[in-house]
Amino acid sequence: MRRAALLFAAFCCVGMLFSALPRPAAAAASKPAKDVVYVTKSGKKFHRAKCRTLARSKVKKPMLRQDAIKKGYTACKVCKP
Numbered sequence: 001m002r003r004a005a006l007l008f009a010a011f012c013c014v015g016m017l018f019s020a021l022p023r024p025a026a027a028a029a030s031k032p033a034k035d036v037v038y039v040t041k042s043g044k045k046f047h048r049a050k051c052r053t054l055a056r057s058k059v060k061k062p063m064l065r066q067d068a069i070k071k072g073y074t075a076c077k078v079c080k081p
Contacts (some may be wrong), residue, residue, distance in 0.1 A: 035065035037081050039073055051079035 037046040040057040046068040047054040053076060054060060063071075065081065075081055 002067040006024070036062050036066050037065045037073075038062055039068055043074045044073060046081060047076045048079040048081045051076055051081075053078050 036049075038049060038051075038060045039046050039052055040054070040061070041059045043057070045053075046063075046065065
């Protein structure tokens with residue numbers, strides 16, 4: 001019985017140590033990523049890279065989402081970037 005209690009205590013201590021370690025994946029997910037969107041020469045919308053409406057365009061200009069909004073572009077209703 002005493003051996004079982006010691007083992008239980010040891011597992012609890014190890015569990016607490018591992019739960020206190022920082023988790024790099026969670027920290028990286030909370031940081032905002034730079035959102036790159038694409039605009040066309042004549043369009044007024046910005047798109048994701050794989051948008052089906054953007055696929056028809058020959059000239060695609062990449063830019064940051066924030067910059068596209070500042071320049072007056074609005075989000076595409078198909079790909080919703």
